[in-house]
Amino acid sequence: MAQNQKQQSGARIVINEGDHLDIVDKNALPYQLIKNLGHGANASVEMVQDIHTGSVYARKIFRNYTLWRLDEVNRLFHNEVKIMRRLAPHHHIVRVFATYIARRELGLLLLPVADSGDLATFLREYHDSQSPNDYDTQILLKCFGCLASGLAFMKQQAIRHKDIKPQNILIHQGSPVYTDFGISYDSSQAEHSTTTGRPRAFSRRYCAPEVADFCDRNSKSDVFSLGCVLLEILVAL
Incomplete structure (x- = not known):
């Protein structure tokens, strides 16, 4: 079950598996960019590392969308999260580690990070x-x-x-x-x-x-x- 958290001003952010966070400042996220993995029509994907734990994730980001597309992007985001959580038990399907919303940036942290690409x-x-x-x-x-x-x-x-x-x-x-x-x-x-x-x-x-x-x-x-x-x-x- 996903845990909803709201960022407190100045608080150190620790993200655990299953969390969903509402972030005021995305710069407070504990992730360091390693490299860009690709991008599509609605989102980009990066490899990031948690600076606290050293764990590496694929981060899919929906952002830079206009106000008139807000509902559509939100629907895509929540639809993808819901479906991947349903399919998580199967080891040949990517799984969601955690999610967050930082103003207009919607983020999914995914596992595994493919070691041989697509x-x-x-x-x-x-x-x-x-x-x-x-x-x-x-x-x-x-x-x-x-x-x-x-x-x-x-x-x-x-x-x-x-x-x-x-x-x-x-x-x-x-x-x-x-x-x-x-x-x-x-x-x-x-x-x-x-x-x-x-x-x-x-x-x-x-x-x-x-x-x-x-x-x-x-x-x-x-x-x-x-x-x-x-x-x-x-x-x-």
Whole structure:
């Protein structure tokens, strides 16, 4: 259960797992930037280190949005947190360590910090290698079962990822980990999992035909996207 805390003026901030903090001054956060990991349409991701504990996290930040997008960004933030907490028991899905709000900056602290980047980068380097090593080959072979297991768990929890692609799969300690649940859909409280209308966002290279055509879609669309990812792995192998 997340613990809500409000920063006291001049107080030293210590963030524990499960916390959600309302921060007055983001400079009081106990994190030192190590490097930038990437950015998307709605957020950027950094590697940061807790100056008190030495622990390293991936910090996803929603910021620099205009007032008219405030409700949309808040919805994306809370939707992603809720879904990742639901999926936390599965070891092939990224988990939330803590969250905070600092005025207009919304932050998620995530684990793990991938030691081998994302699958897109991994596949590119594997393909470009003159003689791929056996360890990297085994990682790619493991992806078939690991990613299928992760997707099966999402379906059991009534979650649709909606943007499965190599860029949203991390490689950490030799295993794949799903990440980026910002546009994911939780149908557990709905009468059915099918959605209609124009998708808010999608990656055309990996989306199912019904998504690209704005037709009715359900969890099978995630299966199609995963099939595209596995096909790229097969090509690399």
